Amino acid sequence: MKILFLFTAGLMFLCTSTDGSASMRYVNARAVPSTDHYLDVVPIEEALTSSVMCVKLCATDVRCLSINYHKNKTCQLLDTFYCKDDTYVLKPKSGFKYMDVDFNRSPDVSI
Known part of the structure; x- marks a missing residue:
């Protein structure tokens, strides 16, 4: 059994659909507190970007469940x-x- 203490940061994204309606999507990114570690798996995508944009990229890819981010x-x-x-x-x-x-901790909020 793995037990982790996690630091959580939340991001809000404004999503608009093709019919013009808008909703907010809340995304949690939880960082394992030990620094200088990565999950040893083959990534599905790799990009050069900021940490906030990295979470946004993950939010737009249904396959994405976690992130390795380097300084x-x-x-x-x-x-x-x-x-x-x-x-x-x-x-x-x-x-x-x-x-x-x-992506499932907080429901979409229509605006």
Whole structure:
């Protein structure tokens, strides 16, 4: 059993549909507090961007469940997460932060 203490940050995104209606989507990104670690899996996407844009990229990709982010602005979108089972390992690597991303904690709010 894996037990983690997590730091949580929330982001709000304004989403507009094709019919012109708008809704807000709340996204939680939780960073494991140990620094300089990454989830050792093959990323589904990789980009050079800010940490906020990295979370936004994950929010727009239905496959994305977590993120490895490096201080050199490397964003890796991952299709799994650390606590899924015991096969996934956080490995030490300088400059990395690993974040779980939770899209279902707060419902959409129509505006």
